[in-house]
Amino acid sequence: MKNIVVSGGTDGMGRALARHYVNSGWRVLIIGRNPDKGAEFLAEAKQSGAADRAIFLQADLSLVSEQYRAVKEIAKVFPVVDAVVLGAQHFRRERTVTAEGFESTFALYYLSRYVLSNGLLPQLELADNPVVLNICGPGVSVGEIHWNDLQLEHGYKGLKAMMQGSRANDLLGVGMAKAHKGSKVRHVLYNPVFVATSFSGEYKKPVRLLVDLAKRLGATSVEKGIEPIIELLDDPPAKAISAYKKRKEISLSHKSFSETDAARLREVTKAILTPHSTT
Numbered sequence: 001m002k003n004i005v006v007s008g009g010t011d012g013m014g015r016a017l018a019r020h021y022v023n024s025g026w027r028v029l030i031i032g033r034n035p036d037k038g039a040e041f042l043a044e045a046k047q048s049g050a051a052d053r054a055i056f057l058q059a060d061l062s063l064v065s066e067q068y069r070a071v072k073e074i075a076k077v078f079p080v081v082d083a084v085v086l087g088a089q090h091f092r093r094e095r096t097v098t099a100e101g102f103e104s105t106f107a108l109y110y111l112s113r114y115v116l117s118n119g120l121l122p123q124l125e126l127a128d129n130p131v132v133l134n135i136c137g138p139g140v141s142v143g144e145i146h147w148n149d150l151q152l153e154h155g156y157k158g159l160k161a162m163m164q165g166s167r168a169n170d171l172l173g174v175g176m177a178k179a180h181k182g183s184k185v186r187h188v189l190y191n192p193v194f195v196a197t198s199f200s201g202e203y204k205k206p207v208r209l210l211v212d213l214a215k216r217l218g219a220t221s222v223e224k225g226i227e228p229i230i231e232l233l234d235d236p237p238a239k240a241i242s243a244y245k246k247r248k249e250i251s252l253s254h255k256s257f258s259e260t261d262a263a264r265l266r267e268v269t270k271a272i273l274t275p276h277s278t279t
């Protein structure tokens with residue numbers, strides 16, 4: 001029986017993937033903040049006779065302490081991890097800072113994915129065909145790493161923070177593959193383009209209305225949106241690192257996937273996390 005971890009598994013694509021894998025006979029651990037959504041997932045699994053294969057881990061992944069706690073909790077229940085899906089995200093229109101002092105989008109969208117994908121490596125290495133699939137935004141040419149202001153203390157904008165997070169996740173995948181040469185864990189950066197999910201976040205009312213309208217008019221349904229993800233999880237690409245926009249593979253020759261920048265961000269991130277890693 002295979003084990004899968006889904007961050008952001010309480011809603012959107014993560015929730016649909018969790019449902020799919022419970023129904024496929026896997027053990028599924030989801031991470032999210034909302035206890036009601038977690039309870040719904042557990043109740044649904046119970047109803048389909050899979051109570052013993054469904055786990056909800058409530059955690060606020062914008063806190064580094066919670067990210068490390070999640071890694072510990074997961075390792076206790078899953079000695080082997082076959083797949084990790086990284087999907088937790090929350091759009092913040094205004095700059096907010098976590099109790100640990102990090103800009104929230106940087107902490108949730110990037111740091112939590114760094115900590116989960118690095119922290120679960122020992123469990124992933126024990127699987128036959130392990131994969132980490134990061135649902136982010138590869139192939140989008142906007143956004144940059146603000147090396148001198150990673151926490152966006154100056155000129156914060158919600159979209160700017162999200163786009164920096166997307167570029168940081170591109171580099172996270174490249175950096176993982178490079179730092180762990182010879183590892184059997186495959187890293188997949190996945191851009192779903194536009195899927196009608198909950199779009200977790202704080203949007204201005206007109207923007208929320210526009211998003212809802214666009215969802216009705218042009219978005220892929222969640223059920224359709226997860227189909228390419230399932231294909232990648234069930235049969236991971238042979239390459240240590242690859243990137244996809246829906247089913248189309250994206251070349252890694254773009255500067256978003258620079259190995260030099262990936263190594264630099266990895267070092268910067270290690271330094272940021274060091275004071276937190278034992279807490």
Ligand SMILES: NC(=O)c1ccc[n+]([C@@H]2O[C@H](COP(=O)([O-])OP(=O)(O)OC[C@H]3O[C@@H](n4cnc5c(N)ncnc54)[C@H](OP(=O)(O)O)[C@@H]3O)[C@@H](O)[C@H]2O)c1
Nearest residue numbers: 008011012013032033034061088089194195197198199200
């Ligand atoms: N939907 C799209 O069109 C689209 C396009 C491009 C990229 N993406 C990316 O795809 C990924 C999945 O997005 P989605 O649209 O499927 O998700 P979604 O419906 O917006 O749901 C977001 C998920 O993240 C969780 N989350 C938010 N803040 C959290 C926190 N502080 N700690 C732990 N969990 C937290 C939510 O949990 P709770 O509700 O329990 O808080 C929920 O499960 C995201 O990274 C998103 O940026 C989506």
